[in-house]
Amino acid sequence: MSKPNVDYSVYLVTDSGLNHPSRTLLQSIEDSIQGGATLVQLREKELDTADFIELARKVHEVTKKYNVPLLINDNIDVAIAINAEGAHVGQDDVSCTEARQRLGPNKILGISTGTPEEAKKAIADGADYIGIGTCFMTQTKSPKRTLGPMGVRTILEAIPADVPLKTVAIGGIKHDNTRRVVSHSAGANGRILDGIAVVTGIVGAQDAKKATKQLLAEYKSGYEIASKHHEDGQQQQQQQQQQQQQHRDALEKKVLQSLSGLLKTLRESSPLIHHISNYVVMNDTANATLALGGSPIMAPCVTEAEDLSKVVSSVVLNIGTLTDSFVDCMLAAGKYANAQSKPVILDPVGAGATLLRQETTRKILNSLHVDIIKGNAGEISTIASIIGCDTETIAMRGVDSLGSGFSNPAAVVQAVAKREKCVVAMTGKIDYVSDGARTIAIENGHEYQGRISGSGCMVASSIAAFAAISPNDHFVAAVAGILALNLAGEHAAARDDVRGPGTFRAAFIDEMANLEPEMFDQAKIKAF
Ligand SMILES: Nc1ncnc2c1ncn2[C@@H]1O[C@H](COP(=O)(O)OP(=O)(O)OP(=O)(O)O)[C@@H](O)[C@H]1O
Numbered sequence: 217m218s219k220p221n222v223d224y225s226v227y228l229v230t231d232s233g234l235n236h237p238s239r240t241l242l243q244s245i246e247d248s249i250q251g252g253a254t255l256v257q258l259r260e261k262e263l264d265t266a267d268f269i270e271l272a273r274k275v276h277e278v279t280k281k282y283n284v285p286l287l288i289n290d291n292i293d294v295a296i297a298i299n300a301e302g303a304h305v306g307q308d309d310v311s312c313t314e315a316r317q318r319l320g321p322n323k324i325l326g327i328s329t330g331t332p333e334e335a336k337k338a339i340a341d342g343a344d345y346i347g348i349g350t351c352f353m354t355q356t357k358s359p360k361r362t363l364g365p366m367g368v369r370t371i372l373e374a375i376p377a378d379v380p381l382k383t384v385a386i387g388g389i390k391h392d393n394t395r396r397v398v399s400h401s402a403g404a405n406g407r408i409l410d411g412i413a414v415v416t417g418i419v420g421a422q423d424a425k426k427a428t429k430q431l432l433a434e435y436k437s438g439y440e441i442a443s444k445h446h447e448d449g450q451q452q453q454q455q456q457q458q459q460q461q462q463h464r465d466a467l468e469k470k471v472l473q474s475l476s477g478l479l480k481t482l483r484e485s486s487p488l489i490h491h492i493s494n495y496v497v498m499n500d501t502a503n504a505t506l507a508l509g510g511s512p513i514m515a516p517c518v519t520e521a522e523d524l525s526k527v528v529s530s531v532v533l534n535i536g537t538l539t540d541s542f543v544d545c546m547l548a549a550g551k552y553a554n555a556q557s558k559p560v561i562l563d564p565v566g567a568g569a570t571l572l573r574q575e576t577t578r579k580i581l582n583s584l585h586v587d588i589i590k591g592n593a594g595e596i597s598t599i600a601s602i603i604g605c606d607t608e609t610i611a612m613r614g615v616d617s618l619g620s621g622f623s624n625p626a627a628v629v630q631a632v633a634k635r636e637k638c639v640v641a642m643t644g645k646i647d648y649v650s651d652g653a654r655t656i657a658i659e660n661g662h663e664y665q666g667r668i669s670g671s672g673c674m675v676a677s678s679i680a681a682f683a684a685i686s687p688n689d690h691f692v693a694a695v696a697g698i699l700a701l702n703l704a705g706e707h708a709a710a711r712d713d714v715r716g717p718g719t720f721r722a723a724f725i726d727e728m729a730n731l732e733p734e735m736f737d738q739a740k741i742k743a744f
């Protein structure tokens with residue numbers, strides 16, 4: 217015979233000691249079944265096995281008449297002797313595994329639990345259902361602490377959604393708390409109590425049939441409330457997810473639409489970009505700016521900073537090879553650019569490598585408004601710690617980032633952008649750009665870019681060129697600046713004459729110059 221399908225809705229647990237004096241226990245059981253009890257457990261702690269068997273046989277006659285399963289509490293011998301439909305064990309009784317072994321796979325087996333750990337063990341030990349309690353104070357049990365609906369919920373939430381374990385709450389459950397227990401204990405995982413187990417509320421009631429009827433109605437009402445809440449929540453979540461997806465699609469579309477226009481404008485207007493850059497990349501960044509359509513001026517002397525500020529369209533502050541005079545020039549050029557609302561791009565090269573670089577970065581961020589910060593993961597990590605942004609940290613060796621990067625890079629750039637009220641562009645195999653509200657990942661580029669010195673510095677120049685002609689949207693400018701170089705990098709790497717980083721470096725500049733507006737169709741961007 218296979219295991220019966222059990223309805224746990226109202227589970228009557230007997231106790232002769234609490235039975236109402238106006239009728240026998242058998243009468244209480246029959247009345248309760250007529251009132252709607254769906255499952256019965258015979259619990260007789262005081263009887264010896266022979267008397268227990270005799271009583272159980274009589275009870276079984278009644279339950280069989282109504283096709284309601286009968287479970288025997290604790291005494292597996294009795295369950296087997298009367299061929300009951302199953303048994304229930306406590307934590308201190310015969311073990312669940314032993315009970316399952318003795319009963320076989322087709323009998324119903326339940327166990328009392330009071331913690332998530334006990335619930336999980338019950339699953340492993342082969343239980344069909346767990347009794348969760350003690351829910352409220354009762355006459356039969358006086359635990360130190362009761363679970364209440366919140367404690368029951370914690371246990372329900374510990375049971376994975378795909379596990380077929382059934383659950384009933386037990387302990388002090390009456391008609392006036394049933395609905396609340398069932399509705400309030402429902403887990404965020406959608407798990408709702410499969411039933412309520414009741415002792416005194418039925419056997420001790422004046423009218424066991426009426427009491428059961430009422431309990432069943434209250435259980436059903438609590439179940440309906442809980443499932444409606446869960447469905448509403450899921451619907452809401454689905455709507456939110458749909459809205460977020462629409463928002464992301466719209467952002468990707470809008471950014472993609474603006475890119476080709478930006479390149480055209482850059483080529484037409486050829487903005488002058490002031491670079492206070494480093495000795496290593498000075499020439500490459502100048503050539504990259506030129507190839508993209510901008511016009512570079514490399515001017516690290518403070519004396520000409522004010523004059524230059526009147527004619528340039530944006531400024532790059534690159535701390536790669538610092539000297540005192542570089543720092544003075546950066547602070548002055550930044551100040552003049554701020555005064556004239558010309559975008560300032562900070563490239564904090566190796567910011568975490570030395571105290572000088574860290575302090576210079578701090579000084580720049582403290583005394584200027586930086587419009588766009590561009591760095592690799594290690595540099596952005598240093599900036600996050602300078603500005604007091606609580607993120608995981610990324611180590612650096614010299615000017616290079618170490619390790620695989622942040623576990624949630626999009627969240628990091630967004631947090632730094634929000635806190636510093638600017639655009640943050642973080643480069644790497646995948647680049648991330650955020651202005652605090654919008655965040656995008658860029659998956660273009662070629663690993664050769666990571667194998668030449670200064671490809672990050674060239675990105676800063678490219679961003680500065682696009683920011684110069686996109687004064688109202690530095691976020692899109694940063695995306696365009698990165699994409700332009702990454703597409704050029706892909707095209708360069710694919711050339712037959714590129715055989716390594718050296719030939720790549722020259723081809724890279726060529727392909728920046730060869731970029732056509734429609735090539736932005738090859739952009740692989742993803743909005744968050
Ligand atoms: N493995 C890679 N695959 C694709 N693109 C890459 C890869 N590594 C780097 N890039 C690209 O190279 C550019 C520079 O990024 P990177 O993070 O290497 O800068 P960086 O460390 O600051 O460089 P540098 O200090 O040499 O100027 C970015 O546009 C980035 O997308």
Ligand SMILES: Cc1ncsc1CCO
Nearest residue numbers: 494496536537565615670
């Ligand atoms: C290698 C190096 N050292 C200082 S700046 C620089 C170029 C990369 O930014």
